[in-house]
Amino acid sequence: MNWIDISRPLAPGAPTWPGDTPFHYEVSWPKSESGSVNVGKLTMSLHTGTHVDAPYHFDDDGNKILDLPIEIYIGPAIVLDVSGKQSVGAADLDGIDLTGVERLLLRTGSWPDPGRFPSDICYLRSDLAPFLAEQGIRLIGVDVPSVDPLDSKELPAHHSLHACHIHILEGLLLDHVEPGQYELIALPLPLVQADGSPVRAVLRRLAQGNE
Ligand SMILES: N[C@@H](CC(=O)c1ccccc1NC=O)C(=O)O
Ligand SMILES: [Zn+2]
Ligand SMILES: [Zn+2]
Known part of the structure; x- marks a missing residue:
């Protein structure tokens, strides 16, 4: 019960990376023709909306989605508010107790208009990954299209997270989520060769010690 949807809706006009494949859905075989069912077809970039990156997205030798x-x-995840920061590094999380936390979702608040691709986002500095790995984090989620600056070609955050075995979830919608402890489900599709996958990401509040 009480699952909170933290996925961005996929609809025509959904914001994409500049120049990337627009989202398109159509009923390619309508009931009036098939006689029994409407059958839909989908065209989209795998990096539109709420999605995971496979290492293959930024490393030719990296794992694909089904790997x-x-x-x-x-599993259990923490939502942390880091809004107002231009970037997040190890120093920004100093003093935050991440003992036993494997999944960390950062609410940066830096994608203010969900109808348009953002122009400037809060990104992760490359000293964050080793710091998080030391604490036992295995997944980082952000409410922006990338963990790196939008114009980055080197993608230092992607590469450092990968080197530290931390998986990447991007494009979450966290504006309506209070910081705290949750259970997360955000499963990628079983796309055998893919560099990314859309996910339906949901959270359910876990009981707090003092509630
Ligand atoms: N690296 C970015 C995605 C990215 O750069 C991108 C995604 C879709 C289409 C084009 C992209 N970059 C082009 O330079 C990310 O996954 O965070
Ligand atoms: Zn991506
Ligand atoms: Zn990415």
């Missing part, structure tokens, strides 16, 4: 362990995308 990723599904247990990463199901």
Whole structure:
């Protein structure tokens, strides 16, 4: 019960990376023709909306989506508010107790208009990954299209997270979520060769010690 949807809706006009494939859905075989059912077809970039990156997205030798362990995308997660920061590094999380936390979702608040691709986002500095890995984090989620600056070609955050075995979830919608402890489900599709996958990401509040 009480699952909170933290996925961005996929509809015509959904914001994409500049120049990327627009989202398109159509009923390609209508009931009037098939005689029994409407059958839909979908065209989209795998990096539109709420999605996971496979390492292959930024490393030709990296794992593809179906190679990723599904247990990463199901389980307890912390939502942390970091809004107002231009970037997040180890120093920004100093003093925050992440003991036993494997999944960390950052609410940056830096995608103010969900109808348009953002122009400037809060990104992760490359000293964050080793810091998080040391604390036992295995998944990082952000409410923006990338963990790196939008114009980055080197993608230092993607590469450092990958080097530290931390999986990447992007494009979450966290505006309506209070910081705290949750159970997360955000499963990628079983796309065998893919560099990314849309996910339906949901949270359910876990009981707090003092509630
Ligand atoms: N690296 C970005 C995605 C990215 O750069 C991108 C995604 C879709 C289409 C084009 C992209 N970059 C082009 O330079 C990310 O996954 O965070
Ligand atoms: Zn992506
Ligand atoms: Zn990415």
